Amino acid sequence: METQNNNIDNFLESGIKDSLNMETRSRFTESVMDKIQLQERYKREEAKTGKFVKRISFAVISVIGLASVIITAVLSGAGSSDTVDNTIAESYNSGIFNLFQKIYDFLGNGNPLLAILSLMGFVIIVAAYFLIDRKIFRNG
Amino acid sequence: MMTKIDNEILSRISKGENSLFSEIVNEFKDKAFSLAFRILKNAQDAEDSLQEAFIRLYNALKNNSYKAESKFSTYVYSIVYNTAVEFYRKINSKSFSVISIDITEARYTDGDELLRNYQDINERQEISEIIKRYINNIPQQYSVILTMYFINELTLKEIADMLEMPVGTVKNRIFRAKEKLRELLLRDYSAEELKLYA
Numbered sequence: 187m188e189t190q191n192n193n194i195d196n197f198l199e200s201g202i203k204d205s206l207n208m209e210t211r212s213r214f215t216e217s218v219m220d221k222i223q224l225q226e227r228y229k230r231e232e233a234k235t236g237k238f239v240k241r242i243s244f245a246v247i248s249v250i251g252l253a254s255v256i257i258t259a260v261l262s263g264a265g266s267s268d269t270v271d272n273t274i275a276e277s278y279n280s281g282i283f284n285l286f287q288k289i290y291d292f293l294g295n296g297n298p299l300l301a302i303l304s305l306m307g308f309v310i311i312v313a314a315y316f317l318i319d320r321k322i323f324r325n326g
Numbered sequence: 327m328m329t330k331i332d333n334e335i336l337s338r339i340s341k342g343e344n345s346l347f348s349e350i351v352n353e354f355k356d357k358a359f360s361l362a363f364r365i366l367k368n369a370q371d372a373e374d375s376l377q378e379a380f381i382r383l384y385n386a387l388k389n390n391s392y393k394a395e396s397k398f399s400t401y402v403y404s405i406v407y408n409t410a411v412e413f414y415r416k417i418n419s420k421s422f423s424v425i426s427i428d429i430t431e432a433r434y435t436d437g438d439e440l441l442r443n444y445q446d447i448n449e450r451q452e453i454s455e456i457i458k459r460y461i462n463n464i465p466q467q468y469s470v471i472l473t474m475y476f477i478n479e480l481t482l483k484e485i486a487d488m489l490e491m492p493v494g495t496v497k498n499r500i501f502r503a504k505e506k507l508r509e510l511l512l513r514d515y516s517a518e519e520l521k522l523y524a
Contacts (some may be wrong), residue, residue, distance in 0.1 A: 194520050198507055201457035203476045206469070208360040210373060215351045218380045222344060225381065 240319060256285065331398055339387050347384055354399070355380075358406040360477045364469045365410040371417060372410070379409035396484075403478045404488050453511065453520075460507055468503045475500055 211217075331350055339346050358379065362372040383405050386392055392401055461469060474480045474488070475496075482500075486493040511520060 194508065194517060195504070197520060198457070198504055198511075199476065201454055202461060202472060202504070202507070204454065205458040205461035206360055206364070206473050206477050208356065208363050210355045210359045210376070214355055214359075214373065214376075215348050218351050218377050219345070219348050221377060221381060222347065222384050226344065 237319065244315070256282075333394065336387060336392065336398070339384075340390055344384075347380075347387070350383070350402075351380055354402050354406075357477050358403065361403060361406055361470070361473050362410040362413075364466060364473045365407070365414055366417070367466070371413060375410045375413040376406065378413070379406045382409060399478070400480060400484050400488075403474065403480060407474075407488055453515070456511065457507065460510060464503060464506075468499055471496055471499045472503055 331353055335346055335349060339350075355376070359372055359376055362376045362379070363369060366372045366375060383402060386405070392398065396404075461472070464472075471485060471489070474485045475482070480488070482493050482496050485496045489496070
């Protein structure tokens with residue numbers, strides 16, 4: 187009796203399995219792989235664009251930063267000059283002169299430890315930027 | 327469950343051998359489709375949802391999200407299940423739950439409509455047609471669990487974890503679905519006859 191029940195049970199289970207089993211269309215795998223390839227291509231393009239945008243942003247920020255430093259130096263140099271310059275060109279010249287004078291003082295005659303630390307800091311920032319950039323690019 | 331997919335393949339995919347992913351798709355697509363279909367009840371929606379599930383799986387492997395704490399097949403089917411449920415919500419604008427929607431017995435206890443017009447077909451075919459109709463007519467709360475158990479070959483514990491319900495409930499639903507089918511068939515066929523086809 188128990189064997190009979192088991193047989194029926196197995197029969198029912200096999201019937202249930204047959205009824206539940208379904209198949210995808212014939213080109214299903216190809217379709218999934220095409221989508222994945224497309225996604226990969228899109229990611230690569232996006233990473234390239236991202237990298238380009240980041241470089242442009244970096245360049246623009248650098249230019250703005252540098253320009254700010256120069257303008258600040260020019261204006262402060264012009265203000266602190268002993269002689270009163272009335273023309274913009276003279277003011278600019280004296281500003282540039284003051285800027286280089288300050289850099290020279292900082293690197294040559296100022297605190298050498300501070301100068302070395304500043305240079306190292308600058309190098310570390312640049313290296314970190316390129317490292318992070320490369321990592322993001324590779325992962326992207 | 328025996329599967330051709332091993333850690334070596336998974337590791338190679340995560341390292342960039344994308345084409346190997348097709349082996350995973352080939353291995354799981356039909357069984358996963360059976361599950362998605364039971365949730366969505368529409369072949370096209372089920373295929374769309376399954377494609378999305380495989381892309382999610384691919385991204386998870388690339389990001390090393392699979393940690394081998396569970397069986398890989400369980401991981402695959404949980405992604406397939408969750409994606410199909412999301413699709414269901416999107417399509418039907420209502421939530422899908424194998425727990426919250428309770429089953430009114432009347433929806434499937436009466437199997438008379440499943441037992442008609444089979445005079446011209448041989449009996450074995452007739453029985454398999456009855457089973458097919460029965461499976462297609464039982465509520466998803468049963469058919470999803472039956473698919474996970476019989477087709478995806480998940481354990482009761484794995485199903486319970488995936489559906490966030492007690493193991494006892496899973497066991498009970500499988501038992502009730504089988505018993506109901508047995509009752510249905512025994513209305514028109516004797517145990518002896520069924521035994522003949524077994």
